[in-house]
Amino acid sequence: MRRDTPRTILAAVVVLHLLVSVVHGLAHGAAGVSGNGPTMAFVVIVIFAGPLVGFAWMWKNAVAGARIIGVTMPSPRITSERVQRHDRRAARHALA
Numbered sequence: 001m002r003r004d005t006p007r008t009i010l011a012a013v014v015v016l017h018l019l020v021s022v023v024h025g026l027a028h029g030a031a032g033v034s035g036n037g038p039t040m041a042f043v044v045i046v047i048f049a050g051p052l053v054g055f056a057w058m059w060k061n062a063v064a065g066a067r068i069i070g071v072t073m074p075s076p077r078i079t080s081e082r083v084q085r086h087d088r089r090a091a092r093h094a095l096a
Helices: 005-031 039-058 062-072 075-096
Strands: none
Touching: 005 039, 005 062, 039 062, 039 075
C-alpha cells in the first residue's frame, strides 16, 4: 500500500460525510425542522467543520488529524441517542 493511500481513503470518507451532511441538512430545511442556537453551533462545529479540520490537520500530524476525524464523525450519532433518551424520559415524566 502506498504511503498516501490511507489519506486518500480518509479524504473520500470525509467528502462523502460532507455530502451526506449537506443533503441531510437540506432535507431538514425542506421539512421545516430547524435547530436552536446550540444545536446549530454543534452542527456547524462538529458535523461540518470537525472532519474538515481533522483532514487538514492530517497533513501536519497524521495521527492527530485521524483522531479528530474519528471523534467528530460519530459524535452526532452518540449525541442523537442521548437526546432521544432524554426526550423519552421527559415524555414519561410529563405523563406521570
